[in-house]
Amino acid sequence: MILKITSDREIIRFKHGQFEETEDTVAEEFPLTIYVNDVEFATMVCSPDHLEELVLGFLASEGAVRKYSDIASISLDDHGGFCHVKLNREIPTDHFNYSKRVLGSCCGKSRQFYFQNDADTAKVSLSKTTLTPAQCITLMKDMQATSTIFKQTGGIHNASLGSPEEMIVHRGDIGRHNALDKLYGHCIQHRIPVGDKALVFSGRISSEVLTKAAKIGVGIVLSKSAPTNLAIKLADDLNITAAGFIRGDSFNIYTHPWRITEDRGASVKI
Template identity: 55%
Template sequence: MLQNETNLSITRFQNGELWETDDTIVTEFPITIKLNQEEFATLVCTPEYLEDLVIGFLASEHVIKGYSDIEDLWIEEGRGFAHVTVKNTHLLNDQFRSKRYITSCCGMSRQGFYFVNDALTVKKVGHIKISLTPAECIELMDNLQKEAETFKRTGGVHNAALCDKTGMQLMRMDIGRHNALDKLFGYCVKNSIPTDDKILVFSGRISSEILIKASKMGCSVILSKSAPTELAIELANKLGITTVGFIRNESFNIYTNDWRISDRKEPELS
């Protein structure tokens, strides 16, 4: 089994001096999805929960509607292949059958791919009535940070979790922000776990691609320790998603749909 981390000898500069030490480095691993025996996409990721990653990616990109669409899936880890056989493909046209290389970076590498077919797959979630207090927002982010062991050792991954008001239900990490969400989504698709009643807690920037992926999952609330982009805010307003950023040191900013965040607790049912 591939490891998520490796130890390397490095030279560190600190307190005006150079000295030799060891450091823990996160692993970067390419996995190529072969869809019905044709190369479909290569994802660069952290090599754990690869099956969940593949399922989540295919569901998010509307290649499958559900886990039952997959007839067979097996990971050939040694060669870096995920072999997937599906019953039907819900692709828009033949251009999606050409191989794509999806990098792990957090810039524009995936946006061009996303926006081609997102109009058919995003979900408006303005009707979902989830409510959180400010204290609950801060506590959920604190819990994510406490559990982020690989980040503490390497500083090289993003973390994401699906939560409800009782706490964290599922957590995944990856070198790619989008991969971390796909791993969450894939696990839920595989195990028939609803996501439209969950809160997405996230360590990275809320970009447009992250906002779109959250909407495809049906999540109506995104909590992040970082900032949103202007386009993400625009999309969040259109889709009815509550975005909360800069959750740090007992403070945060609510950028969209602030009606889900209130300092008044819900009344207890008698």
């Protein structure tokens, strides 16, 4: 069964002082309930594409899956909105209470996590990868150029992973976390190393987005929008370079600027 990502709806548009009947393309919402070893794990609302990647990335970010070989089977029921995952191992029962809020800190530093699984799975970046300003701007432009569903609906978040040379994979979803989980799941599924990649994101860099980036394992986060104060503190502590407001030929670097190097004469076409 192929699920629709968008649908057309008849609307009334007010424009130039007049009402007119027309159609608009809107993003689809799809509820997906995940069962792990026959126990209900979570229900998420998502865009109904790349669902296996979404499930795999979500379970990995929650610490239930460490590598692709942990998966014995994944069975998707697109019609009913269920995904049944069998693991090759048992996981602690506290993983099934992953949403319980716990304020924890790590290593005696300032980073604070609202969820215990975040404290357990967020990683300090060891990445030595650097980007030039031109490469940062090009990666953002490439992500936006690939975001066809956003252009149609204006209703999804977009994210991509890229190397200094090129964008590697792009995913979109109505949920910002879902878009990131789809990237993570794709990399796990295809055994793509992420430590030398940059995460490119269309939305605000919140503490939750920064934590997700740390779980994925990237060292650079690039955004079209702004970071929050807590996201900056987390990026500083987790050794992640965070850059925001990448628009036109300018951007701001908030943490670990050593990963953004001089262009040495390179120019960017805007």
